[in-house]
Amino acid sequence: MLLEVLQGTEAGGFILLQDTVSYSGRHLLKSYISTALKRLHFHNAYSDPLGWTGNSAFTVHQFTLEDVSTLIKQTPQAKAVTLVIDSLSWILRHHDPAAVCQRLQALKKGGAVRTVIVLVHTDMHQRGTVGSIRHLATSVVTVAPGTRGLGAVAKTTRRTKSGKLMQDEETFSINEDLSVTIHSKLSHPGHTHVNTDETEVDPTANLTFNLRLSDTERQAKEKLALPFVFSKEKKSALLQPGPGSGRILYEPDANDDYDQEDPDDDLDI
């Protein structure tokens, strides 16, 4: 699902790429830029983020919806713009995390850009900050070093507009030409309970008395006529929920002496 998420261009999407110091997510970001984007406009906010030299290209205070929209309008033929932020962590150093979340939400909904892809280094921030940004994201890709030395592991979580959640875990590696190869899809990491291989001990074994039935005994047991066994029609009639009133159904047994004549007929009162 990693490739689908990286190539997905649904409007209003916000893709969050999380990495740690053990494996950098910038390679994945670069591979995305090289494969998916057609024209790249680069705005350098790294050299002079606070505008100290007076003529910096992009300062960190310009990270608002209005300024980004004006920047986009300045570039010719801008349609279906994807905003790629290499390292939101640098922005989070200068701004309040709540304000950054609000600006990201404004960018997501504003209509100036179609998709926002953001890289965050999770070690640099508190868990609450990363959690808040994750809460805003529609897809989250977490990269970590692979355990078996094959490549890196990417855990992808994707939330569709209807609320459905999809998760996946894949091993990938990035080639020389910055394309991504998926090695294997690890099966969904369900934590299955390891059922220890205990054979069910039969409690009727090893007893001083016999609890089992032999075949003849079992047949005799099944042949036994139980009391209150009714015919099939009567059972189904009783099982249907009736109108609620009680009824008395009388089926005369073999022993019953159901005489239609009133025995008190010969009384002379």
Place this chain on the structure above:
Amino acid sequence: MAAPSKSVGKSTGDRLSCNTTSFQKKSRSKLVSIPGTRPSVQNGQLIVSTGVTSLDYVIGGGLAVGTLLLIEEDRYDSYSRMLLKYFLAEGVVCGHELYVASAQDHPSDIIQELPSPILDDIASPKPVESQTKPCDPEGPDTMSIAWRYQNLPKVQTALASSSRFGHYYDVSKTMDPEICQAARCHGFYLPEHSATVSSSPAPPPTATGQSPMPEAYVALLKNLQEVIHREGFDGSLPQTKSRNVLRIGLHSLGSALWGDDLCCRDNPSHGHALTTLLYGLRALLRSSLSVALVTVPSHLIQNKALMGRITRLCDTAVALESFRGSERETNPLYKDYHGLLNVCQVPHLNCLVCDLPDNKDLAFKLKRKQFTIERLHLPPDLSETVSRVSHGGLAGAAMLGSSGCGSAGNKHLDF
């Protein structure tokens, strides 16, 4: 206050039958009769339905007018959002007025997504358990001796009260636009208000020197107070028009989009902002005919003491934990349910004790026509190695099934 009568023999599975009475207090016409509300049988308070009948049962009959219901959101805010929509939909169907505030989505989008009511609810929807299958003596499930009990559910899991209060909704359809238009709705969308907020001067810090609330909360409270006063919910208008209840839905308070860094930092700079807001909100609710539902993303709040304070400041508090995306999704114990529901707090309004179903392990499932909340029951564990210590806690009980406690099970039964 008349004591509620218990109807004997009515409930098969409920041990406490206090909520399953069909007793309706005969009201002298001094009490206000507002559509969609009724006096509670427990303490006489005027209660409204939350939109989900099982949730009404779990919190003691319904939500009292003038109180605040807190819902702690699940991880991806899917089910808490659904509960908010049920609450608002119930308001539309009962004819109440609505007030929706959100920093994330526009209130009109939320109103358009409300589920449509199932309007033939004179007959209650058929419970799933009692399916009348034709009696088949050869079937594997039929019982030969106890066949009269064949169609009854094996465990009474569904919670219900006998008197119906509240409506059912179909989640797959959205409400008709005509019905939505008929309802009066006030909205508060924070990005629209923040333009006016930033122009007004920031409120001065309080005398104790603590940081003021973020402007968003101040704006919200002011707007709400103005709406309540203007529409006459606090009794300010003369008695010309009939009384109505205002249903307030506040989505995701405390999240970063409201400008509050409660969820972002371990030591938030406005530590008391949300608690002050809830205190002010509760004061507004107590003095007007309104009821509020607030959702808070508690899984993002790092400071647990703060979450405790927030719970104490609300009247009723319910926490949702969904299995989606977590490892519990594949646990066979939870395969029938979508998540766990925990009732953290229930108010004692004008009474010393409140009467609640005493089962604490509740799980919910969102079906198309119903949001059911059921008791989570474990099947009896018959393997030999299980220890027969009875203790609460689902995690402990789930683990007992797979690992043995103490010595290995005796393989020989000796008499």
